Amino acid sequence: MTNSYDTLAEAYSAVNETSLNNAYYERPAMLELAGDVTGRHILDAGCGSGPLFETLRDRGATVSGFDASAGMIDMARRRLGDEADLRVHDLTDPLPYPDAAFDDVVSSLVLHYLRDWDAPLAELRRVLKPGGRLIVSVDHPMANHLIHRMSGRRPDYFAPSKRDEEWDMGGHTAQLSFWERPLGAMTEAFTAAGFRISVIREPLPVPAAREAYPDDFHLLNTFPVFLFFVLHAA
DSSP: OHHHHHHHHHHHHHHHHHOHHIIIIIHHHHHHHHOOOTTOEEEEETOTTSHHHHHHHHTTOEEEEEESOHHHHHHHHHHHOTTSEEEEOOTTSOOSSOTTOEEEEEEESOGGGOSOOHHHHHHHHHTEEEEEEEEEEEEOHHHHHHHHHHTTOOOOTTSOEEEEEEEEETTEEEEEEEEEOOHHHHHHHHHHTTEEEEEEEOOOOOTHHHHHOTTTHHHHHHSOSEEEEEEEEO
């Protein structure tokens, strides 16, 4: 995955800025769940090229971020400046931050790349202050299941499985792998890591999406693509 995003970094960043799924759906939902972040210290876990980091910072938060892809961190530095606290780091490794360092952690479309959630969630819990929030978005498990069925396969919804995709952006092709798990497995992983689930949300795209993407708006407005959680460190 890291090498794939290094290859796609510039093209993916450009698409992410204005795409229906990212700019009009996922990112607004994450920001709504975050609410007023003035004065809060936030970790952007899997920050990519930094669009969420930038908006949180503009809204008064102190933000740190990391991503496993050096190419994506290079793009983030172009956006955020050399003074931004950015690191190349893999979420599957222990985090380079002290205990209880952050009021919130945001993790935008990251966890579904990981086969094992136990160690990463334990680390995210460790760096949160007691009562701090972990705000997460992931691929919606039922959306993936229905896509598989439409393609003629009959997968077991309850069995975690790997999905491989080939992405072509800006003349570059990369292979990406995703790990699918049912909702129950997600909630069990969160609670086992010491989180209390406060919110599970299936949001709608923002109204401006209708004008920007008139041909695609209806589908996203009637069926969720991503699933969102707000978790509190117990």
